[in-house]
Amino acid sequence: MIEYPNFNFEIEHKAPDSRARVGTLTTPHGVIETPNYIFCGTKAAIKALSPAQMIEAQTDIILANTYHLMLQPGADLIEKMGGLHKFMNWNGPMLTDSGGFQVFSLGEGTMANEIKGKSKGHDNKSLMEITEEGCVFRSYIDNSKIKLTPEGAMEIQRKLGADLLMQFDECTPYHVDKDYTARSMEMSMRWGDRCLAEFERHHNGAQGVYGIVQGGVHEDLRQISAAYTADRDFFGTAIGGCLGGSDEEMEAVVASSVPHIHAHRPVHFLGIGRIKDIFRFVRLGIDTFDCVIPTRLARHGAAFIKGHPGETINITNAKYREDHSPLDARVDVPASRDFSKAYIYHLIKAGEILGMQILAQHNVATINMLMREVRQAIRDDRLDDLEKEWRG
């Protein structure tokens, strides 16, 4: 049996009418309250923001991507540099994924929508082979052939040294049939056992590993996969894989998974994180979210605004050209408070990096404000009211 003496998850408050809950998640690098949002520092950096700017935006936890880091600069180098925390100068809690999602999403992220069911299937040109042992793909850095196995994914994540790890799984796309999805899920379960065995060999209390619920859009498969994760010595549970092509399908997938997972472990929802998603999936029992959109939207000129229908404004809209008002004076961070929309409009139009930096810090701070308010609203049993405040 694997124990996690330096980790803990306590549920402190449960909503009376949904699975929403407030908890505390303890890691060797600190305690965070849940529900919370894990910001993506894909290549060991948050796009356009320094660690100090992330802390200023009241960020609790970040993640980095195993897939990108194993290719550049490599897990051995990061281990030699003292691990990801020291490398990035981030001393708070951190998560790494297993690399699986990116390997199975074409190596460049272009199949991400396909896995999420938002587009038709197409060839995955960088993925060369999937077998029981693992998979082989081509590096986007130098086109070399790379093998990734469950044991390899755990070894790399051990060298990276994040607090929270993910098992290696096959991320099944939307267009495959149920039979393929079932066989894929079963392999992910065998891979999960191999991950735990490899994890246990080196376990020193510094890391905790999550099992991942697969099973596509099929309720019966999701239940089997969820029960599998509950049965094994994972620290937490993640919900991954194909979530369907619509909001309704996605909700059904989560609703059919959560009742069968371990009730006392933290639940992470992989790669989802618009404001509407936070409200929907907190109610279904999700404790942590991650998504690239707060910083990716920033690079496209979009700012999350509390109460704005549609969640974001696009600062490059001509109506902001002479707008004296700040992005959002309610958000206590320089980016949201100290610059006019007209200035940020100018920066984005002129291609100035500072524009992206301002929008990125604003979006991160806004999502962190959202998560603080969500936690308080669950405690106060007023999540519906809060959702109206945020979603207009």
Add this chain to the structure above:
Amino acid sequence: MIEYPNFNFEIEHKAPDSRARVGTLTTPHGVIETPNYIFCGTKAAIKALSPAQMIEAQTDIILANTYHLMLQPGADLIEKMGGLHKFMNWNGPMLTDSGGFQVFSLGEGTMANEIKGKSKGHDNKSLMEITEEGCVFRSYIDNSKIKLTPEGAMEIQRKLGADLLMQFDECTPYHVDKDYTARSMEMSMRWGDRCLAEFERHHNGAQGVYGIVQGGVHEDLRQISAAYTADRDFFGTAIGGCLGGSDEEMEAVVASSVPHIHAHRPVHFLGIGRIKDIFRFVRLGIDTFDCVIPTRLARHGAAFIKGHPGETINITNAKYREDHSPLDARVDVPASRDFSKAYIYHLIKAGEILGMQILAQHNVATINMLMREVRQAIRDDRLDDLEKEWRG
């Protein structure tokens, strides 16, 4: 007679064996000590750095470029937004140039080396016409025809609202003959008078204007132009135009200009600012410098390092791949102190904006440290020793 009641320049200490001096330059937005360095916020933003990050790097004064801002977002818009200080959220002293240098350097900066004598002449494709009235050029934003006159340059700078302004001048290139340079210089003197007349019409004490010494590499012309600036009611003197093709020619130009300029006015050297230049030209009586290189070099992976022969290291050199040491622990700013060279190497190789941000803050902080040490060394009469410490 134009008076500058809200401005002052006091020389507090003079070196016994050179023209080096320590002074205080008072503007409506604060007092700075000189010699000092004015960092380029070309399009109303320092590349990759926020105002807070500039202040953290102990920056005293910045500039913005009239040429870029008149085209995008336009001086009227910035005036409507309350002026550049408010627009950029920079509350310290600020300078704008007249737009002349960029108009005469092809609209894209590609003739800058030509003006500085570093390349052979070529066609200036965006400059359409130079007459006594002013010049006409094509906008790099929308290809429209734009007229810029001495009066127009002052009006735009008045709307931008910086503390320190520059007269409009023709920036003569290197390859023209002495006769052309002389006629150009004489026109710049007439343009200077028109600038002062226009400036005086609206003068309310908020701005101070610099005359610019032209005359190419010709000692007699430089003397005439210097004497002209001293004779008129400029607040300060700038040294501009073609400075020759070598360090020796550049030094000769400054050495032949400074003895003839007004002895009690601050002296700005336009567009020059490597470490070796600071030491050479402080000795010749320069009080302020400006140059894009601290932030431009950062975008190319280069970091100024005190004592490093050649002034900069390039962080993308393979020898830094596993280097645990910070850029420079002597520089008291997060960018210089809190990240390993190996991490910054990775960020630049991976194309992460954070890498540029770190190098930019480090370079700005290092140049500010240099200027503080230069001022102290002049006071202590040990500039030669300090130069050895910096230049190795």
